[in-house]
Structures are given as C-alpha cells and as structure tokens.
Amino acid sequence: xxxxxxxxxxxxxxxxxxxxxxxxxxxxxxxxxxxxxxxxxxxxxxxxxxxxxxxxxxxxxxxxxxxxxxxxxxxxxxxxxxxxxxxxxxxxxxxxxxxxxxxxxxxxxxxxxxxxxxxxxxxxxxxxxxxxxxxxxxxxxxxxxxxxxxxxxxxxxxxxxxxxxxxxxxxxxxxxxxxxxxxxxxxxxxxxxxxxxxxxxx
Amino acid sequence: xxxxxxxxxxxxxxxxxxxxxxxxxxxxxxxxxxxxxxxxxxxxxxxxxxxxxxxxxxxxxxxxxxxxxxxxxxxxxxxxxxxxxxxxxxxxxxxxxxxxxxxxxxxxxxxxxxxxxxxxxxxxxxxxxxxxxxxxxxxxxxxxxxxxxxxxxxxxxxxxxxxxxxxxxxxxxxxxxxxxxxxxxxxxxxxxxxxxxxxxxx
Numbered sequence: 001x002x003x004x005x006x007x008x009x010x011x012x013x014x015x016x017x018x019x020x021x022x023x024x025x026x027x028x029x030x031x032x033x034x035x036x037x038x039x040x041x042x043x044x045x046x047x048x049x050x051x052x053x054x055x056x057x058x059x060x061x062x063x064x065x066x067x068x069x070x071x072x073x074x075x076x077x078x079x080x081x082x083x084x085x086x087x088x089x090x091x092x093x094x095x096x097x098x099x100x101x102x103x104x105x106x107x108x109x110x111x112x113x114x115x116x117x118x119x120x121x122x123x124x125x126x127x128x129x130x131x132x133x134x135x136x137x138x139x140x141x142x143x144x145x146x147x148x149x150x151x152x153x154x155x156x157x158x159x160x161x162x163x164x165x166x167x168x169x170x171x172x173x174x175x176x177x178x179x180x181x182x183x184x185x186x187x188x189x190x191x192x193x194x195x196x197x198x199x200x201x202x
Numbered sequence: 203x204x205x206x207x208x209x210x211x212x213x214x215x216x217x218x219x220x221x222x223x224x225x226x227x228x229x230x231x232x233x234x235x236x237x238x239x240x241x242x243x244x245x246x247x248x249x250x251x252x253x254x255x256x257x258x259x260x261x262x263x264x265x266x267x268x269x270x271x272x273x274x275x276x277x278x279x280x281x282x283x284x285x286x287x288x289x290x291x292x293x294x295x296x297x298x299x300x301x302x303x304x305x306x307x308x309x310x311x312x313x314x315x316x317x318x319x320x321x322x323x324x325x326x327x328x329x330x331x332x333x334x335x336x337x338x339x340x341x342x343x344x345x346x347x348x349x350x351x352x353x354x355x356x357x358x359x360x361x362x363x364x365x366x367x368x369x370x371x372x373x374x375x376x377x378x379x380x381x382x383x384x385x386x387x388x389x390x391x392x393x394x395x396x397x398x399x400x401x402x403x404x
Contacts, residue, residue: 107320124379166377195397
C-alpha cells in the first residue's frame with residue numbers, strides 16, 4: 001500500500017484537528033477492545049461522534065487509518081536518548097520500550113497488530129514501513145554515537161543490536177506477561193551491553 | 203482454569219485416537235485461518251467430520267481444547283539438545299525455536315494466541331502453564347549442564363537466559379517477518395553466548 005498519510009490529503013485546511021484527535025482516540029479504543037479484524041469504520045465513527053465520511057476524508061481505508069494512528073503513537077514513544085554513556089542510553093531505550101508495550105491500550109493493540117500482520121503480508125509491510133523502520137532508524141543514531149566514543153566496536157552487528165533492544169522486553173512483557181520493574185530493566189541493560197561486547201568509553 | 207487434560211477424561215477407552223487426531227488437525231486449521239476469537243466449536247466439528255459432542259467428550263471448553271492441541275505441538279518442538287558444548291546446544295535451541303515459529307500453520311497461530319492472551323488473563327495463565335513453563339523447564343537442563351562444564355558462571359541469570367533463547371528469534375521472525383537462515387542463527391548464537399558471559403568448556 002502507499003505511504004500512510006501523516007499529513008492530511010487535499011482539502012486538508014478543512015479538516016478539523018479536534019475531530020482528527022477524537023477519531024484517533026476512537027480508533028485506539030476500538031482496537032484495544034475488539035482488535036484489528038473486528039474493527040469497523042462504523043463503530044469508530046459512532047464512538048468518535050462523527051460521520052463515516054469524516055473518516056474517509058482523512059484516510060482512504062481502514063488499514064491506512066489504523067497505521068496512521070498507531071504509528072504516530074509508536075514513533076513518538078521511540079526515544080533516542082543521549083545520556084553520554086551507552087549504559088545510560090540502553091537503559092533509557094529499554095524503559096521506553098517497556099512504556100510503549102505497557103501503555104494501557106497499546107499493550108493490547110500491538111500484539112494484535114502483529115497477529116494480523118502474520119495473516120496479511122500487506123499489513124506487515126505497512127507496519128514495518130510506518131513503525132518498525134522509523135523506530136529502528138532513531139535508535140541507530142545511539143549506536144553510532146557509542147561507536148564514536150569507543151564503547152562499541154565499529155563492526156557492531158546493528159541489526160542484532162536493534163533486535164536486542166526490542167525483543168527482550170517484548171518477550172518478557174507481552175508474551176510472558178511479566179511486569180518490567182527497575183531491577184529487570186537494569187539486568188536486561190547489562191545483558192544487552194555484554195551481548196554487544198561493549199567497553200567503557202575511552 | 204484447571205490443568206488442560208492431556209489424558210482423556212473418564213470414558214477414555216471409548217475415545218478413538220484417529221478422531222482425536224482429526225480434531226486436532228481441524229483445530230490448527232481453524233486457528234490459522236480465523237484466529238482464536240473467531241474459532242467456533244461448530245466449525246471445528248464440521249471440518250473434522252465429527253459431531254460437536256465428540257469435542258465435548260474430550261475437552262470441557264474451547265479454551266481447554268485449544269490449549270491442549272497447541273501445547274502438544276509446542277512442547278514437542280522444544281528441543282533440549284545435548285551436543286556437548288553450549289555453543290552447539292544454543293544453536294540447536296535457536297534452530298528449534300525458528301522451526302516452531304515458522305511451522306506453516308503455527309506461524310500464524312502463536313502470535314494470535316499471544317494477542318488474545320493480552321486481552322484474556324485466564325488464557326494467558328493457561329498458555330504460561332501449558333506451553334511457557336514446560337518449554338522453559340526443558341531448556342533449564344541445558345543451562346545446568348553448561349554450568350557443570352564450566353562454560354557458564356554458577357550465578358547465571360536463568361530467567362534472562364531463557365528469555366534470550368526465545369525473544370530474539372520471535373522478534374526477528376514473527377514481528378519483523380524476516381526468514382531465519384543459517385547465518386542469522388549463527389550470529390544470534392554468538393550474541394547469546396556473549397550475553398551470558400560464556401567461556402569455552404574447561
């Protein structure tokens with residue numbers, strides 16, 4: 001599918017921001033309650049107190065609408081901290097992933113989108129382009145800075161490093177259902193630093 | 203919920219194994235096509251060519267049936283290899299996780315069960331008890347052997363070690379949708395060994 005519209009299409013000036021915000025809230029509520037497969041444009045419009053045409057003026061399809069709303073929330077929460085040390089940055093990033101995955105509604109929404117993406121390659125691509133890649137590109141800057149400080153080897157396997165930062169917290173929180181406390185995040189940061197072969201800054 | 207019945211309840215002798223196998227296949231097909239939420243006992247019975255009563259003679263509810271069928275498949279695929287080295291064992295375990303998560307039907311079933319579990323704490327508990335814990339307990343033996351060989355420190359953080367073995371492959375395969383090839387599994391095994399602070403056997 002084409003790039004989801006973050007900016008409103010032609011006629012944008014006529015789209016009221018408060019209506020867009022109300023629709024976004026309704027999309028998140030409906031996704032959390034019923035999931036992607038059972039979400040209907042009718043139900044979103046009703047919950048937002050608007051007509052269905054207000055939805056279609058903003059997004060051409062249900063998939064575009066859902067991707068636009070969930071990616072805005074997800075990319076915003078992808079922190080690219082600069083604490084001065086890789087340990088501090090990793091700890092902050094793991095905390096941000098934990099916040100994202102425990103976000104009251106999103107904790108139910110994200111696993112559901114993943115399930116749907118495993119049935120629908122088109123949705124999988126849209127999610128990768130609108131959530132996965134922007135999040136990963138933000139985090140790459142953090143790794144590059146650590147390489148420049150001498151904390152990471154220049155040939156650091158960036159793909160695996162990025163996987164590590166998301167995977168452990170997802171498995172712990174969203175698959176095993178364990179709440180991530182400060183002790184867990186600290187242990188995980190230590191594990192990630194060892195996995196990356198990190199050294200103290202020189 | 204009570205422990206899912208792996209052994210058939212009273213009257214077991216009368217339950218035909220070929221019928222049970224046909225029902226299990228139908229459950230997996232229906233789960234892969236429609237997901238947990240939309241699976242109906244009627245559709246499973248019809249697909250298996252049996253009456254609904256044949257289902258209820260085996261399991262008291264839809265949840266029991268699904269947990270019994272999916273845990274049998276999952277726990278069977280949890281390899282506890284003994285190759286003689288931690289590197290060999292980790293590589294074999296990562297390969298087994300990759301096989302499990304790319305299993306033609308299960309690749310769609312598992313993410314869907316996780317999504318449902320994030321909406322249904324009762325299902326989450328049943329999955330942890332019937333899939334998560336048995337898989338983790340098998341793998342713990344592998345870590346214990348590595349500690350005895352001196353490849354892992356005695357105070358190895360087993361919880362994080364077990365998370366590492368599932369999390370990275372899940373994130374790569376089921377969330378990012380990347381096919382796990384031999385090169386990927388080898389790089390990941392190296393990452394896991396570094397994360398665990400592994401040393402060659404003494």
